[in-house]
Amino acid sequence: MALLEVNDLKTYFQTDDGIVKAVDGVSFSVEKGKTLGIVGESGSGKSVTCLTIMGLNDRKNTITSGEALFNGENLLTAGSRRLREIRGNDMAMIFQDPMTSLNPVHSIGTQLIEAVQLHRDVSKKGARARAVELLKAVGIPRAERRADDYPHQFSGGMRQRVMIAMALVNDPDLLIADEPTTALDVTTQAQIMLLLTNLQEEFGSAIIVITHDLGVVAESADDVLVMYAAEVAEQAPVEKLFRRPFHPYTWGLLGSLPRLDTDLERLVQIPGQPPSLLRPPNGCRFHPRCPYVMDKCKQIDPPLVPISDDPAHLQACHLDETTKDREAAKLLETTMAQAI
Amino acid sequence: MAEDLLVVDDVKKHFPVTRGIIFQKQVGAVKAVDGVSFSVKSGETLGIVGESGCGKSTLARCIMRLFDITDGTIVFDGRDITKLSRTNMRPIRREMMMIFQDPYASLNPRKRVGQIVGEALEVNKVGTASETKRRVQELLEVVGLNPEHYNRFPHEFSGGQRQRIGVARALAINPKLIVCDEPVSALDVSVQAQILNLLEDLQQDFGLTYIFIAHDLNVVRHISDRVLVMYLGKVVELAPKLELYEQPKHPYTGALLSAVPIADPERGRARQPIVLEGDVPSPLNPPSACNFHPRCPRFQAGHCDVVDPPLYPFGDGHIAACHYPLERWPLAADEFRKPAAGHPPAEPTPVS
Numbered sequence: 226m227a228l229l230e231v232n233d234l235k236t237y238f239q240t241d242d243g244i245v246k247a248v249d250g251v252s253f254s255v256e257k258g259k260t261l262g263i264v265g266e267s268g269s270g271k272s273v274t275c276l277t278i279m280g281l282n283d284r285k286n287t288i289t290s291g292e293a294l295f296n297g298e299n300l301l302t303a304g305s306r307r308l309r310e311i312r313g314n315d316m317a318m319i320f321q322d323p324m325t326s327l328n329p330v331h332s333i334g335t336q337l338i339e340a341v342q343l344h345r346d347v348s349k350k351g352a353r354a355r356a357v358e359l360l361k362a363v364g365i366p367r368a369e370r371r372a373d374d375y376p377h378q379f380s381g382g383m384r385q386r387v388m389i390a391m392a393l394v395n396d397p398d399l400l401i402a403d404e405p406t407t408a409l410d411v412t413t414q415a416q417i418m419l420l421l422t423n424l425q426e427e428f429g430s431a432i433i434v435i436t437h438d439l440g441v442v443a444e445s446a447d448d449v450l451v452m453y454a455a456e457v458a459e460q461a462p463v464e465k466l467f468r469r470p471f472h473p474y475t476w477g478l479l480g481s482l483p484r485l486d487t488d489l490e491r492l493v494q495i496p497g498q499p500p501s502l503l504r505p506p507n508g509c510r511f512h513p514r515c516p517y518v519m520d521k522c523k524q525i526d527p528p529l530v531p532i533s534d535d536p537a538h539l540q541a542c543h544l545d546e547t548t549k550d551r552e553a554a555k556l557l558e559t560t561m562a563q564a565i
Numbered sequence: 566m567a568e569d570l571l572v573v574d575d576v577k578k579h580f581p582v583t584r585g586i587i588f589q590k591q592v593g594a595v596k597a598v599d600g601v602s603f604s605v606k607s608g609e610t611l612g613i614v615g616e617s618g619c620g621k622s623t624l625a626r627c628i629m630r631l632f633d634i635t636d637g638t639i640v641f642d643g644r645d646i647t648k649l650s651r652t653n654m655r656p657i658r659r660e661m662m663m664i665f666q667d668p669y670a671s672l673n674p675r676k677r678v679g680q681i682v683g684e685a686l687e688v689n690k691v692g693t694a695s696e697t698k699r700r701v702q703e704l705l706e707v708v709g710l711n712p713e714h715y716n717r718f719p720h721e722f723s724g725g726q727r728q729r730i731g732v733a734r735a736l737a738i739n740p741k742l743i744v745c746d747e748p749v750s751a752l753d754v755s756v757q758a759q760i761l762n763l764l765e766d767l768q769q770d771f772g773l774t775y776i777f778i779a780h781d782l783n784v785v786r787h788i789s790d791r792v793l794v795m796y797l798g799k800v801v802e803l804a805p806k807l808e809l810y811e812q813p814k815h816p817y818t819g820a821l822l823s824a825v826p827i828a829d830p831e832r833g834r835a836r837q838p839i840v841l842e843g844d845v846p847s848p849l850n851p852p853s854a855c856n857f858h859p860r861c862p863r864f865q866a867g868h869c870d871v872v873d874p875p876l877y878p879f880g881d882g883h884i885a886a887c888h889y890p891l892e893r894w895p896l897a898a899d900e901f902r903k904p905a906a907g908h909p910p911a912e913p914t915p916v917s
Binding site: 419 | 826829841
């Protein structure tokens with residue numbers, strides 16, 4: 226059984242302008258010790274998917290349906306007390322912006338001790354020992370003394386390490402990292418990604434990485450979910466997605482990426498803007514921006530189905546497979562000239 | 566060979582740090598830019614990369630004369646603009662424009678698009694009101710926006726469209742040089758590609774010269790002809806694009822390149838990143854001599870922390886400030902740490 230199994234998850238927000246379908250029928254599963262990457266543009270529903278699983282949406286204006294089974298238990302119907310028990314204990318989240326996710330008026334140590342004591346019956350002294358141990362584990366030098374420092378005394382990369390330490394307090398089975406390196410420089414990003422990989426090897430946790438950086442996904446994920454306008458466009462093991470991408474949106478993403486190792490004449494651009502989720506287009510949501518659009522696409526929303534010779538590779542597009550194989554090969558030839 | 570449009574010579578910008586309220590006493594200086602020299606040829610794109618806090622943006626603002634520089638000279642189009650007064654500077658401002666990072670913060674929310682784009686025309690008293698309007702609509706079309714949107718407010722546009730407005734504004738009075746400060750870092754990849762393509766097209770059509778500042782090495786490689794790498798206010802390496810990406814000489818450049826994730830599972834996972842320890846030191850109190858030495862995997866005690874490395878030439882306009890330059894690229898991690906014997910050059914021949 227998978228550690229986390231999400232089936233047909235829908236999250237709708239009620240706003241003054243109408244209902245925003247932020248997540249519209251997303252399904253996936255994550256195994257223990259594996260990493261799932263979720264990619265997509267801003268507003269594609271990546272973060273809301275994870276916030277819904279964690280039960281962190283404002284319940285008043287949110288309509289949720291579907292199920293999110295964590296160790297067999299449906300998180301969407303769990304009470305708030307039970308959710309508080311699970312959050313921070315069995316699953317934890319690392320937020321994007323380390324500058325704003327730490328409380329500026331409490332020392333790092335105090336915040337970590339609070340996280341330990343919420344879930345464990347230990348003395349303050351014991352909790353502090355655990356906090357210092359974690360700060361050491363995430364590579365903060367002089368952890369003993371730095372535990373008394375306040376967030377503003379740490380650099381961006383160090384704060385992100387503190388966030389990771391806090392998420393690891395109770396050895397969670399599932400770690401959700403929402404854009405963990407977006408706010409950081411490349412050298413710091415490399416440090417943090419290395420840290421996450423090492424911790425995963427050590428503790429065997431499952432990780433969900435939300436990111437818009439295809440490089441990060443290619444290097445750290447086992448499976449990838451490509452989201453577009455609140456739906457899953459393509460889902461595949463990481464090598465498959467990069468070697469045989471099967472959705473025009475994925476082609477657009479791969480083609481629009483400037484590369485460090487290849488000279489591209491010109492970047493492929495996806496024309497237009499992502500659609501409003503208040504009034505998404507009929508049929509396939511990508512059709513107004515898709516260069517391969519057919520009449521069918523404007524009327525019927527393509528279901529997410531496996532491709533004929535590979536049941537693990539799912540995609541939602543009406544285009545026939547021969548054309549797709551041809552187009553995918555063409556794209557790989559131009560973008561990865563040096564690799565093949 | 567095209568002429569140098571901009572020559573920056575030994576430019577320094579130090580921000581004083583003072584103590585006391587009435588009797589202010591300078592107790593130190595943040596050396597944001599500390600002796601930077603380079604030139605930009607007409608029609609080329611110079612990329613500037615570096616981590617946050619390395620002085621990229623301060624340098625851009627010094628070039629634009631938005632800051633008065635502490636020392637050095639800036640020559641634009643054959644004229645020394647270092648000490649020009651505001652009035653004398655005004656005609657030159659028409660020839661250099663800037664595109665800013667944050668398309669949400671760099672457009673006045675209370676002005677209409679037409680006013681924003683047309684402001685430069687108005688300030689410089691170019692044409693009548695109806696001419697201005699026609700020009701603005703033409704510009705909007707050039708950058709791929711609907712000219713009908715002349716009367717809209719910035720909040721009615723998405724991030725990518727706002728950045729197009731920023732580009733239109735920079736183009737309004739036919740500048741020669743455009744300084745782009747992280748123009749695409751706030752945008753999604755697909756929109757980023759639209760803006761990068763637009764900038765390339767405009768360069769071809771109008772013969773523009775760009776200084777392109779970014780922290781994304783992939784983007785800089787795509788758009789630049791030459792690339793300058795900065796660390797703590799200093800130039801550590803400057804080279805033609807391919808030279809820099811395929812034959813980096815400075816260990817910092819090497820570490821930066823090796824840290825970039827590759828969007829290819831096979832090669833990405835085979836990559837051996839050289840992970841730098843620690844953070845960028847404070848420019849208030851930079852390390853002695855080579856200011857990269859506390860983080861440098863090739864650090865040699867008694868040399869790197871005593872003698873400041875000059876910019877050594879490596880041929881073909883490639884210069885790098887390191888006593889122990891990388892022998893080749895890529896280097897395995899252990900080779901990276903151990904500079905081969907025989908380096909540095911016995912008789913250093915620094916670039917004058």
